[in-house]
Amino acid sequence: MIRKLFLTTAAIILGAVASGGAAWADYKDTVKEFRVGLIGGENAQDLMTRNEKFRSLLEAELGIPVKLYPATDYGGIMQAMGANQVEMAGLGPSAFAGAWLDCKCIEPLVVPQEADGSTYYYSVMVTGAGSGIDSVEKMKGKSLAFADPNSASGYLIPNASLKAEGIDPQTYFSRTGFSGGHEQGVIAVLQKQYDGAVTWVSGQGEKSEGYTRGNLRSMVDKGLLKMSDINIIWQSGKIPNGPTAIRTNLPDDLKAKLLEIMMALPTEHPDIYKQVERGTGKGYVRGSMDLFSDIIKLREAEATGGRKS
Template structure:
């Protein structure tokens, strides 16, 4: 029955001049996403998502696989695609480049969190109880381009007048937050960067972050850790559309995406399996605050 209704809606849209105007302006909606080294597989995996948008908007939808965020930013800034799935940092980079796009929706967790907080943690029996106590200690961090593992914590430290390269005795780069936390547990460092989407940063709730993963594996108990700093909310990466997309297209897309988890969970899982809470309308203020926090200058019209 659902497919019959979808086909009827498509037929109505294509045969009604009044309804077809904005669709004529859109033509084919091109959706860009990160596909890694196997784009054919990823395009096939996202077919349910593509098909859902096709029927919901009654316009042709094409997937644009890209190997990197830089390629997606270039494609959207030049108009090759009208819609991209970006990380928060990639969206800020796009906004710096062209101010030509806007966040439409963002995914949420099972607890309906819109983002996460970056953390600095130590052992609960450590003498470190504040940032002031952390001078000349060893800290495990993420890679240079990691938002949660390095950029956000270092921005937070800078706002306190702390410059990590001279403040800490040793900075240990790790692959991810789980690895950083394991180094802390093993006594190889005194502090570690981490993150959590829970309102309680040391919560072991499934899906809330690396602390929960390690607690679930029996590698640690949250009670053995202490948080000495946490950031404000950092939003999850948005689905972004060009500003010159017709307003009716944006409205229909917003409705289709926020309905997706309930009306077609397979389509939603195809594009956002890691965020089971569904889409909500994006809050641009969260991304502006993130840019200010990271000291990223806004783009110019």
């Protein structure tokens, strides 16, 4: 009886293998729709347009419907990931750290590489070219636009770095505020609504082109900015590139497929890669939590006002 049962079970398994493994679990059995969150920093229509080919590619490769969900700010995507409303999003390092601290439910899938293979970028402070403000010293008593409270280069790092340099943004500048995104902050400077703004750049390539990647490069490519219109008067230390993050509870075979798609994107679909990354680099490396340990600690310190909990 036992032998007969074994042979019957073996026959079922072999039959499943021969038919392409139909009896095995597949992510399509449980994931009927894949939702991609799009971070703020530019207007929603630009976000949707810039990512439409990526959405179409994901849909074709995954074999399930894929939808894009733009948010007005970083917090919207962080909350959506925590609430199981989106499965994947490209996050800045501070937004990733904040979302992970909130729910412990996400993980880094891949991290972008810059042109030299490194995985870091910089925060910069910009002012109007005709403003006469060509140094941080000349920004004293002037107004500064941060990008978003959940942005590393647009708030967390410049705020902490300036304090470490003996500059308290709350007292050094006449006023500070959040512009709602990186693009909006630079536009506010160009329109003289703020004297300065902080944003992000790869720090590599031609400065006259907005570097290889980053908000300035994106604005130059869209015709919203000429680099001759601004001064770059301050630059931070190295900041780890933000990951493409996914929900930890996704099926393993779906995670593997997503990793395969992302790693192949720069070589197999360079135009889509350029749109996703707002410029070009070397590609991606597999993400790891170790890369963001310092950012997570900084977020924790920010939340407690520097007190240990």
